[in-house]
Each structure stands twice: as C-alpha cells, then as structure tokens.
Amino acid sequence: MEFTKILGKDIEEWKQEYPILEKIIATEPVFWQNPRQQTFREAIKKITLHEGDIKAAEERLQRFSPYIAKVFPETQSASGIIESPTVHIAAMQAELEKMYKLTLPGSLLLKCDSHLAISGSIKARGGIYEVLKHAEDLAMAHRLLTVNDDYAILDSEKFRSFFSGYSIQVGSTGNLGLSIGMIGAQLGFRVTVHMSADAKQWKKDLLRCKGVTVIEYGSDYSKAVEAGRKQSQADPTSYFVDDENSTNLFLGYAVAAARLKSQLDEMNVVVDDEHPLFVYLPCGVGGGPGGVAFGLKMLYRDNVHCFFAEPTHSPCMLIGLLTGQHDRVSVQDFGIDNRTDADGLAVGRASAFVGKTVENLLSGVYTVDDAELYVLLSMLANTERMYLEPSALAGVYGPVQLFRSNAGQQYLAEHKLSGKMANAAHIVWATGGSMVPEEIMQQYYHEGLRRLKQRTS
Numbered sequence: 431m432e433f434t435k436i437l438g439k440d441i442e443e444w445k446q447e448y449p450i451l452e453k454i455i456a457t458e459p460v461f462w463q464n465p466r467q468q469t470f471r472e473a474i475k476k477i478t479l480h481e482g483d484i485k486a487a488e489e490r491l492q493r494f495s496p497y498i499a500k501v502f503p504e505t506q507s508a509s510g511i512i513e514s515p516t517v518h519i520a521a522m523q524a525e526l527e528k529m530y531k532l533t534l535p536g537s538l539l540l541k542c543d544s545h546l547a548i549s550g551s552i553k554a555r556g557g558i559y560e561v562l563k564h565a566e567d568l569a570m571a572h573r574l575l576t577v578n579d580d581y582a583i584l585d586s587e588k589f590r591s592f593f594s595g596y597s598i599q600v601g602s603t604g605n606l607g608l609s610i611g612m613i614g615a616q617l618g619f620r621v622t623v624h625m626s627a628d629a630k631q632w633k634k635d636l637l638r639c640k641g642v643t644v645i646e647y648g649s650d651y652s653k654a655v656e657a658g659r660k661q662s663q664a665d666p667t668s669y670f671v672d673d674e675n676s677t678n679l680f681l682g683y684a685v686a687a688a689r690l691k692s693q694l695d696e697m698n699v700v701v702d703d704e705h706p707l708f709v710y711l712p713c714g715v716g717g718g719p720g721g722v723a724f725g726l727k728m729l730y731r732d733n734v735h736c737f738f739a740e741p742t743h744s745p746c747m748l749i750g751l752l753t754g755q756h757d758r759v760s761v762q763d764f765g766i767d768n769r770t771d772a773d774g775l776a777v778g779r780a781s782a783f784v785g786k787t788v789e790n791l792l793s794g795v796y797t798v799d800d801a802e803l804y805v806l807l808s809m810l811a812n813t814e815r816m817y818l819e820p821s822a823l824a825g826v827y828g829p830v831q832l833f834r835s836n837a838g839q840q841y842l843a844e845h846k847l848s849g850k851m852a853n854a855a856h857i858v859w860a861t862g863g864s865m866v867p868e869e870i871m872q873q874y875y876h877e878g879l880r881r882l883k884q885r886t887s
C-alpha cells in the first residue's frame with residue numbers, strides 16, 4: 431500500500447495536509463466543519479442554478495399532479511403532490527439525551543421522506559421529477575402535449591404506446607432505481623435499472639414485478655452507473671438518468687425546501703436571526719441532500735445550517751470536499767472499503783457537480799457507524815413508532831455530534847450561535863423506510879435492540 435499514490439501524493443502526505451484523514455481512514459466517526467463555507471451572498475455568486483429553476487420544477491410537478499393523483503391513488507388526498515409530513519419527535523429527543531448523556535436544546539423534528547408516496551424514499555422527489563420532465567419534453571417535442579393540457583390525459587393507451595418507443599436507464603444502489611422504475615413503467619417507458627451489489631433483493635423483485643429490467647452487478651455503485659451510462663449511450667431512444675451529474679434530479683430535490691417552509695410556518699416553527707435552523711441530511715452520491723440543502727439556503731440563507739451525514743465506511747462526499755478533489759478521489763483510494771448496511775449511502779465516489787455546487791454553502795459533514803444506525807433505528811421505533819431503513823437514521827446522529835464534539839462546539843461559537851440554541855430547530859431528514867418489507871424491518875429492529883441492550887447493560 432505504501433507505494434500507491436493518490437493524485438501524486440502518498441497517504442502520509444495526505445494525512446499531513448489533512449490531519450482528520452487519520453480518523454476517516456481508520457473509519458472512526460468524525461465531525462468536520464467545512465472551512466470553505468461562506469456567507470450565502472458570497473457563495474451564491476458562483477452557482478449557476480437560480481431560484482427560477484426551482485420555481486420551474488415546482489410548476490412542472492404541479493402540471494403533472496392530476497396525472498399523479500389518477501395513477502397513484504394514494505396521492506389523491508394531497509391532489510397528486512408527493513410530499514411528506516414534518517413532525518416533532520420530543521420523545522426521541524429525550525431518549526437521545528438519556529442515551530448520550532447530554533442536553534439537546536431547541537426542538538427536534540423529523541422530515542418523513544421515509545413515507546413519501548410511490549417509492550417510500552427521498553428518491554420520490556428527484557427521481558420521479560426527472561422522469562416526468564423527460565416525458566414532458568418528449569411529448570411536447572412530438573406536439574402531443576402543451577402546458578395548458580390536463581396532464582391526466584397521459585394515462586391513456588395513446589401515451590403509453592408513444593412512450594414505449596423510448597427507454598430509460600439508471601444506475602442505483604436500490605432506491606433511485608425503485609423510484610425511476612415505478613414512474614417510468616407507469617408512463618409506459620421501457621426501463622432498465624443497473625443495480626450495484628448493495629441493492630436489496632426485495633427492491634429488485636418489486637421492480638421486476640412492474641415489468642422493469644433489472645441488471646445486477648457484483649461491484650459497487652460507481653461501476654453500475656458506468657455500465658448503465660455506456661449501454662444507454664449505445665441506444666438513441668434511451669435516456670440515462672445520471673445520478674452523478676443531473677441538474678434535473680437536483681432541482682427535483684430542491685423543491686422540498688419551499689414545501690418544508692410552508693409546513694414550518696404552519697407549525698409556528700420560526701426561522702430567523704434569533705432562531706437558527708439545523709438540518710441533517712444523509713448523503714450518498716450527493717444529489718438528494720445537495721438539492722434539499724441548496725433549496726433551503728435559497729430560502730433561509732445564513733439562518734439555516736446544513737450538515738451531511740455519511741457512513742464511516744463510505745465517506746465519499748467528506749473526502750471529496752475535504753481535499754477539494756471531488757470525484758477525482760474515492761474512498762477506496764484511501765483504503766476505505768465502502769461496505770455498509772446503509773445501502774442508500776453506499777457510494778465510494780461523490781458527485782463533482784453536487785460537491786462544487788454546495789462547497790461554499792455547506793456547514794459540514796459527519797460520519798456515523800452502522801452499529802449506531804441500528805441503535806437509533808430501534809430507539810426511534812420505541813419512542814415514536816417510526817420505522818426507517820438504516821440509511822435514514824444517519825441524520826439523527828447529527829444533533830448528538832453537534833453538541834458533543836469539539837468541532838461542533840467550535841462551529842456554534844464561530845457562528846455566534848451558542849446563546850441562541852434554546853431557540854433552535856433541528857430537522858433530521860428521514861430519507862427512507864416505509865417500503866421495507868415487514869420481516870426485514872423486524873430484523874433491523876431486533877439488531878438494534880440487541881445492540882441497545884449491550885450498551886445499557
């Protein structure tokens with residue numbers, strides 16, 4: 431190993447330049463404050479996406495809402511808008527204080543993307559949005575649809591037969607494929623999902639049931655994406671949903687911000703100079719958390735503090751941001767194995783597009799052990815009767831680490847927040863879980879209980 435160089439430097443040189451790498455490479459949990467963070471006014475100057483882009487995405491989802499309500503009846507009560515509840519989790523907050531022996535001032539809330547309609551994860555935002563946009567682009571180019579139409583007409587033999595002349599492909603660790611497959615197949619597209627080795631069997635089975643072609647790879651996410659991109663490029667009727675580079679996915683996620691703001695307003699959760707908002711987002715390749723963080727920064731600017739959460743074995747965004755090398759480095763380059771039970775986060779190389787977009791906006795990144803995810807899973811189930819998949823618990827560890835770590839304390843002090851924390855709101859983004867089959871969820875839960883007992887005995 432000592433002879434391999436990463437971008438011309440050996441591991442020892444990298445560690446000297448970035449001392450925190452010692453712990454990251456040893457897969458110990460860390461809390462990293464982003465030294466490149468700037469004020470919103472400074473940071474936004476370099477970003478080419480604008481408020482108008484998010485607005486356009488919001489309006490597109492609105493246009494599709496009559497169609498969504500018609501073909502996915504579970505969205506009827508929300509008039510075809512796919513959105514999740516935001517809830518206080520005071521019992522969990524109290525349990526966290528007990529478990530980690532600290533006080534968590536402010537209020538703790540859960541954003542329940544675990545319960546988003548159609549695919550039960552945050553991917554029901556970006557993934558579905560991108561397929562809808564592609565369908566609209568195609569139908570409009572062929573003069574089959576205008577913005578003034580009632581999009582419920584898409585639920586017809588005419589449109590399904592039209593879309594069946596086109597295919598959509600995507601590389602995924604599971605949830606993105608599930609999302610793209612569900613909406614793509616419903617519209618009539620031929621869909622191929624390239625699944626990494628981490629993908630759970632039930633996700634593949636469910637997609638095959640819907641008529642989606644699932645190709646399985648023994649390798650990790652980056653390889654599945656590469657293979658999908660290649661196959662798609664060879665077919666002129668094929669569209670590739672590029673999780674590593676897609677602005678459409680990103681904007682689909684960003685729409686979450688304005689919706690969350692309405693919910694917070696309704697709940698009388700104030701966000702201003704005296705009431706800071708902290709948001710903790712589980713991160714895989716970066717599009718989901720990046721899009722949501724971008725949207726939130728556009729609305730709340732310097733009053734929102736966004737942190738990404740990654741497994742200790744897959745800290746790809748952390749390594750990309752820390753070194754400033756983005757997708758030119760992978761966790762495997764540094765000898766980290768990218769093996770985690772948090773399948774939604776099992777990504778070894780981050781999106782450079784997302785990294786560069788958020789590098790001056792993001793407050794920091796922290797890592798969390800798989801064991802911790804299981805413990806938190808069972809704690810949340812016991813206190814709030816909320817059942818999430820392991821990836822989705824990564825956010826819950828954020829407030830604990832913010833108050834417990836020196837880096838977290840330093841962040842609060844530097845931003846003159848220490849005196850305002852009693853007024854703070856902490857939103858943990860629960861990114862998935864409601865589609866997990868009952869018996870698999872029971873296994874997760876019992877794994878968490880077992881570890882919980884070890885700790886408290």
Ligand SMILES: *Cc1c(COP(=O)(O)O)cnc(C)c1O
Pocket residue numbers: 551552553605606712713714715716717718719774775819821822861862863
């Ligand atoms: C995909 C996913 C994430 C992270 O989203 P990225 O866009 O890959 O960063 C987080 N949690 C779950 C459950 C996911 O499926």
